[in-house]
Amino acid sequence: MTTAKPPVEAPSMLPDQMEKERVYRWDKRKSLSDAFLMSRLPGLRTDVYKIINKGISENPAGDPAISIEHPFSMTIVGIEPDHGNGLHSHTTQEVFFPLDGNLVFAWGDNAEHSLELGPWDVITIPENVMRQFWNHSGKTVHLLAMLGGTNADTKGSMTYHPRVLEEVQKTGMRLDEEGKLVLPTEKATG
Template structure:
């Protein structure tokens, strides 16, 4: 049986060097609020990122998107959902994962623990460590679609002058433009 042959040039397009990754400081619109500020390092595909400037080093998506989120102590992600499974694994530190319509459920993950969040479930996370920590994120599917935010997140973003365009990417807008 013959295996698929890949040239060295093709394989180089499938390598992401951590020290060369470009971080997005506002990967998703919830980062308009200080408690949700974090950096996203997209590695394979863009996932559900709303920063239209993100260009991951590996663009050939085959069934999943992979990124690392760099999160300062006490910060994380607001409640959101999307149409794909999302997997979280702390690479260091400790994270809490909240889920439910009001984030009423919570579980704690330590280094290398893994949680797989089902499609359509509202979820968020927070770095519970005393310092900065890294969270590996895997999002299923070739096209993960867009994030669906709770109203509170979108209202806060609009008050700060941000919105989403028709593609689901972050735009700046005049605060007087409204919704």
């Protein structure tokens, strides 16, 4: 038997406040091209648009457009042709939803399993499973990615595959003791 719950008084929100606090406008988007430790490796460039929660971004500049805390993060990722991300895992589930093109999703300790998904297809990757995606098309493809958990739940939740870490070490990038991205210092030319 189902019983009705007492009504919860919803907060009153005027359109201006709703727009300021809870709306993301694509035409005002700002991307972060170095959100992750692997972002500067050859073939691993992506444009990351943080919408809700920081999620797993290791770059402290990656503030979301909607700053009110939610129990999940929502991000749009733009993936250039012949690019993707490096093999990694999270301690939370992750959902991927290609928006405007095909992407190959691979998983397993060495990415030994894969499926190609098209627009509006969905794949959910369990916790602690190595995963990556790749764009083999001739155009930039956008992907909606959702990760379970609050900012506190997802902080430091990424584990990179050893091969990715080997490549990262060659670039001079690293993570500090708080898990934030430290870019190599650029040498002055003159």
